[in-house]
Amino acid sequence: xxxxxxxxxxxxxxxxxxxxxxxxxxxxxxxxxxxxxxxxxxxxxxxxxxxxxxxxxxxxxxxxxxxxxxxxxxxxxxxxxxxxxxxxxxxxxxxxxxxxxxxxxxxxxx
Numbered sequence: 001x002x003x004x005x006x007x008x009x010x011x012x013x014x015x016x017x018x019x020x021x022x023x024x025x026x027x028x029x030x031x032x033x034x035x036x037x038x039x040x041x042x043x044x045x046x047x048x049x050x051x052x053x054x055x056x057x058x059x060x061x062x063x064x065x066x067x068x069x070x071x072x073x074x075x076x077x078x079x080x081x082x083x084x085x086x087x088x089x090x091x092x093x094x095x096x097x098x099x100x101x102x103x104x105x106x107x108x109x110x
Contacts, residue, residue, distance in 0.1 A: 001070045004030035008037045019059045
């Protein structure tokens with residue numbers, strides 16, 4: 001699990017940096033971002049805040065919640081990749097069918 005931090009609150013960012021130091025990496029290499037202000041980004045965002053009742057946090061519970069979030073993101077990625085492969089196969093089948101029909105029409109009018 002690789003995590004990047006994007007927090008407006010410097011106190012929160014430093015606290016998270018202390019508790020999550022072994023998981024931290026650059027945004028480009030991370031699996032997801034923890035933020036107190038981002039809703040969406042290029043990477044999945046785990047949002048910390050009073051409104052979604054994730055603050056204040058107990059470090060052990062936060063790490064457990066992050067692991068659950070990470071597993072959910074991995075499952076979604078696997079589903080997306082499967083869907084991509086299935087879509088690619090369907091498109092290939094349609095292209096083959098189109099090619100066959102196209103050749104039949106060309107042969108018919110030769």
